[in-house]
Amino acid sequence: MTNELNHTAKEQPKKKRQAETPVEEKSTRWVQIRLIPIWLRIILVLLLFIVAGAIGVVFGYSVIGEGNASDALKWSTWEHILDILNGKQ
Numbered sequence: 001m002t003n004e005l006n007h008t009a010k011e012q013p014k015k016k017r018q019a020e021t022p023v024e025e026k027s028t029r030w031v032q033i034r035l036i037p038i039w040l041r042i043i044l045v046l047l048l049f050i051v052a053g054a055i056g057v058v059f060g061y062s063v064i065g066e067g068n069a070s071d072a073l074k075w076s077t078w079e080h081i082l083d084i085l086n087g088k089q
Contacts, residue, residue: 036044054073061072071077083089 058069058072061067061077062069080089
């Protein structure tokens, strides 16, 4: 009887596993539109550096150095600083 069961099990065709068919997806590309172009970002960053530097100079000259805030951005003040740095005074 066991031979018959084994024999009948062998006669049944084995079901092959069906290969899974890949689901076809439409490839959509994500395109991001920049609100601010890169060249404008670079200019904005440079302007922010200049503004931050000017604010730092005014703060340093008026608060730390105890001078007038308006004198910090005058050309005569910078000439004097450059003369000191170059050793002319």
